Structure formats: C-alpha cells, structure tokens
Amino acid sequence: MLAVPTVFGALWFSVFGGSAIYLDYLQNISITKNVNEQGQEVALFAVLDHFPLGTAMSIIAIFLISCFFITSADSATFVLGMQTTNGMLNPPKKLFLFGVNPICISSHSVSSWWS
Numbered sequence: 001m002l003a004v005p006t007v008f009g010a011l012w013f014s015v016f017g018g019s020a021i022y023l024d025y026l027q028n029i030s031i032t033k034n035v036n037e038q039g040q041e042v043a044l045f046a047v048l049d050h051f052p053l054g055t056a057m058s059i060i061a062i063f064l065i066s067c068f069f070i071t072s073a074d075s076a077t078f079v080l081g082m083q084t085t086n087g088m089l090n091p092p093k094k095l096f097l098f099g100v101n102p103i104c105i106s107s108h109s110v111s112s113w114w115s
Helices: 003-026 031-038 040-048 054-084 093-114
Strands: none
Touching: 003 031, 003 040, 031 040, 040 054, 054 093
C-alpha cells in the first residue's frame, strides 16, 4: 500500500525533473530563466509548454494539484474532528464546517502573504 505512492512520486519527479533538465541543458530552452524570473510555481507549466498537448496537460496538472489540496484539507478536517470528539471514528458533520473555515482562512492568509 505504501509502495504505490512512493513509486508514483519517484516516477513523477524522475520524468518531469529529467524533462526539465533535458530541455534546459540539451535543448537550450531556458526553464531555469523562467523559474528565476517568475518563481518556482511556473516550472511545471514551462516544461509542459514544450510537450505535445501542453495546454491539455497543464489543465490536467491543475486539476490533479487541486485534488491533492482538497483531499489534504478534507483529511485534515477529519483528523481534527476525530481529535475534538475524543477519538470518535465518525465525528459529526457540523465539526467539518468548523474545521474547514480555519484551514481556508489560514491558507488564504499564507497565500496573500506570499504574493
């Protein structure tokens, strides 16, 4: 069970990291320049721009990143709900509302602070 995410993560970083290095050093496409000028968050999209169907892959990447953050927030609120109900395996749904708001507020404040 733990091997699947580990292998997927290793493949993800190997393929896209290797592609970025290949484009930057062997094809003389300035991925590093884009990262230095615009920030690290554009690196994935700068690499995907040079692949066939780059726009479609960028949309898929945004969807997958959104799924990651939504799943992480849902898991965090579930754990917070379990902790506040002394280990109840099925905490009441109203606790999720109170768990989601602090997470949303803190993530908004952090993202506003960085920009």
